[in-house]
Amino acid sequence: MTPKVARYLRDSMPATPCLVLDVDRVEENYRRLAAALPQARIYYAVKANPAAPVLQRLVTLDSSFDAASFEEVAACLDAGAHPEAISYGNTIKKESAIRAAFARGVRMFAFDSEAELRKLARSAPGARVYCRILVGNDGAEWPLSRKFGCELEMAKELMVLAGELGLDPFGLSFHVGSQQTKTVAYEAAIAKVAMLFTDLRDAGVNVRMVNLGGGYPVRYRQEVPEIDDFGAAIMGAMTKHFGNALPEIVIEPGRFIVGDAGVVSAEVVLVSRKAKDDPVRWVYLDIGRFGGLAETEGEAIKYAFRTPHDGGAEGPVTIAGPTCDSTDTLYEKSNYRLPLALDSGDRVELLATGAYVTTYASQRFNGFAPLAEHYV
Amino acid sequence: MTPKVARYLRDSMPATPCLVLDVDRVEENYRRLAAALPQARIYYAVKANPAAPVLQRLVTLDSSFDAASFEEVAACLDAGAHPEAISYGNTIKKESAIRAAFARGVRMFAFDSEAELRKLARSAPGARVYCRILVGNDGAEWPLSRKFGCELEMAKELMVLAGELGLDPFGLSFHVGSQQTKTVAYEAAIAKVAMLFTDLRDAGVNVRMVNLGGGYPVRYRQEVPEIDDFGAAIMGAMTKHFGNALPEIVIEPGRFIVGDAGVVSAEVVLVSRKAKDDPVRWVYLDIGRFGGLAETEGEAIKYAFRTPHDGGAEGPVTIAGPTCDSTDTLYEKSNYRLPLALDSGDRVELLATGAYVTTYASQRFNGFAPLAEHYV
Known part of the structure; x- marks a missing residue:
């Protein structure tokens, strides 16, 4: 508990149940993560806490945002975010929501199926798209099963199709599960995504970005590895697999920023x-x-x-x-x-x-x- | 789907997702249940659907109400219910909520622990109280584990204590779990509660009511027994254990009324x-x-x-x-x-x-x- 939260609870005695959140700690966490992974661009996972004071503080820090719905896109814009700093990261979107986000200037979208890709081609023409692949979630206390992502072979075909449909086949993404306590989970996922990345380059697809998702853990009852350990493991794996030709790196922390x-x-x-x-x-x-x-x-x-x-x-x-x-x-x-x-x-x-x-x-x-x- | 719901969906095409509910069917279900268990007084479990149109219709049918919180008590009163038709059936209540309900005229409260009984004695003096006992939940698709109720021996001591504290030790209750598909679950629970009831009478406690809880099932993918089968099983067990000296019978259906x-x-x-x-x-x-x-x-x-x-x-x-x-x-x-x-x-x-x-x-x-x- 931060001193500011403790003081507020003591002095204001707010009615229970309530959440008291220290926005300065949000900033500290953002800076710690940025220091641990300086090569990565941080897209805050809005779903973790979409409150305006949190979003506004992150806007002042030049954060980007990962939105799960058009309503979250709108919340980011209302908080002062630029549309180009917003990624619409849910692979399951109504076409009306895609259209609404595109109309507000959002140009980056996730997908993991052909049907979704065709919606994007129709309703967000020319947008940057990234395909989410299935990876292991061992070590995650809130794992993500098979609901999101597709198998590698399908991802490859879809990324080729994205280009044919007039979209920009910008990148690949994965998610190792939330409250992920093992650095090796990221290393294994990076190895998998790197293979596909290379395949796509060889196939002539101009893929330039890898999105490592979120999952960075918070200390609850148990100690967890430090964020610097995750940073070192991730950059070690990226360098091992991509050498000097590092792609753009995106991360989508939620819990780590506000937890x-x-x-x-x-x-x-x-x-x-x-x-x-x-x-x-x-x-x-x-x-x-x-x-x-x-x-x-x-x-x-x-x-x-x-x-x-x-x-x-x-x-x-x-x-x-x-x-x-x-x-x-x-x-x-x-x-x-x-x-x-x-x-x-x-x-x-x-x-x-x-x-x-x-x-x-x-x-x-x-x-x-x-x-x-x-x-x- | 009732014809009225089908017509509304076809003619009004409401935006999704939405619930469309036919209040006439609520009335039919109430009447069917009353016919199957004519000796029982129906306390609708408000938590199943607390919408004003549902509560108002049930008020016109002279239903009573089982409230889980002071907020639900207030919703019943707002819908026109008399306070004496409301039971505050949650065994876990803030003392401030007990006071508020008592001040609005509510005179029947559930409990399953000494601490709760003492709160009731302080904040709802003289009220009718009933003790919830633990019973088996086999056959329930949404079982209720051990969170509510206490063991028989403790229930007996607490009912004696209730009288000593100036409360009216009115009755006993149990719950066989929600979406209960086996009539035998009620029979077994009635056998258990009848034993305690007799013990209490022998100990000089003026217990007069048995609350059979809810759990009466609705047809989803699978057929379930008819409500008349539950009525027959329940009244058979009540007669077997209580003979001609039937206590007041209370039931608390929720799902069955609105599902x-x-x-x-x-x-x-x-x-x-x-x-x-x-x-x-x-x-x-x-x-x-x-x-x-x-x-x-x-x-x-x-x-x-x-x-x-x-x-x-x-x-x-x-x-x-x-x-x-x-x-x-x-x-x-x-x-x-x-x-x-x-x-x-x-x-x-x-x-x-x-x-x-x-x-x-x-x-x-x-x-x-x-x-x-x-x-x-």
Whole structure:
């Protein structure tokens, strides 16, 4: 928790549940990442936190932006971004959304299928396009399965087709999964994309860019490698495979930029046991999976907690949200322990929760209002 | 799909994604359930769909209401419900919410722990309270695990304590899990609750009510037993265990009342393959798990689809939502097949989606607006 966030929580005591996010930390994270990967152009993954104060600060830093929808494109433009600094990175787009983005000046689009490519040719003629390929996601705590990307052979044909359709076959992309804790995942993916890159060059396609996606991790309960380690591994692999003819490099960090800038402040609604001699207490918070903590699904992302009783005796807990839905249980199997003194009405903080919480929140499940947000 | 919903979709062509719900069907379902269980008082589970037109229609039918939060209590009152027809059924409540509900006249509250009981004694003095016990959820497609309820022995002690604290130890409740497809689940739970009920009577506690919860199923892809079968099984078990001295019976249906009254209308955004010879197509819709279809988590609830090409040749599909998140995949393992002619821009209907879709929707994940709603 940054000092500014701590001060705001102490002095303003905002109603819970809420997110308090330090925009200066966003800037620090951006600068740290830029220093670790100076050859890369940073496209902030807007979906991680699309709040105007975050986007505006990143505009002042000359960041570019990775948008998942036309609505996110519009949010970037509203925050002062230039359209040429925006990549429409979702491979699944309504043609009306492509047209709208193109009309606003966006000229870079992702795809991973022929149908999408033909939409782009019709509705964003001449635009730069990049094809997303399937790569391994081992080591990612929030992996991305096969939903996005296509196999290499198809990617090759599609990149050739892109040129034939009057589009600019600009680059290739991949994503090693979110909260990726292994540097080797990037190295393996770069080896794969480099092979295709070379093939395409040999086939006469003027491909010039490699988009390494995001996934750079944040410290939750466990230590993760430093961003400099990722930078070194990535540049080592790029140099190994591309030599002196490095392509343009794009990265799309989201979690890394905003994750540890924010803290969710919540209230304990109830502490109970299911039987008198049950060693495990149930701790119910006023925020749960449907209030913004969607990434606790399957206990994938394991947030760290701070309570007013830290340092006192602890015991095992199951941690759940406030709704009448059992799937609204955060942690049952991840060996969480919290102070025995914890009680209804206590305020607790969930650390490093600046990413993927505000927009995941349901609009009113069980009647509960979505997460409030404070940018400081 | 009811004729009224079909007509509205055809004549009004509302923008997708949206829910269209026939309020007359809500009334029919209420009447069918009341006929199947005439001895029971129906408390509609507001969380299934808290829209004003639904609540208002149910008020005209003299329904009672099961609220999960003070906000839902307020929605019922706004719709014209009397406070004595409202049960605050969430066992996890902020004390401020208990106070607010009590101040508005609510006099029936659920609990399953000593801490919650003490909150009720302080903030809802003299209110009717009922204790939720843990029962099996076998047969439920959306089971409720151990998050709610307590063991029998603790329930007994807490009901005695309720009286000592000046509350009215009114009843006992259980929940066999949502979309419960086995009538035997209710029979087993009734046997369990009856045992405790008798124990409490023997201990001098004036317990008078049994709340059978909800769970009554809706037809999705598979046939489910008729509601009359549930009614017969439940009344058979109640008579077997309580004889002529039947307690007051409360039921809390949600899905059964609104489920088959609604249809989600969506648009196909993209149909693609990951490789040229891949037999499985990916079908991406403009609604997914974060746009309201949260109950497809783990492919638990399997909705039926209607497309403009039904009747033509079909092939296997994976069905996914529009966001840049792989968990936003609806069905990958449930052997869905859709017409080979299906293409971007086609409108499809997801049948029997009137329950648990509108409020689950994220407020703006990936920039997408929440589900629009039309009540006809």
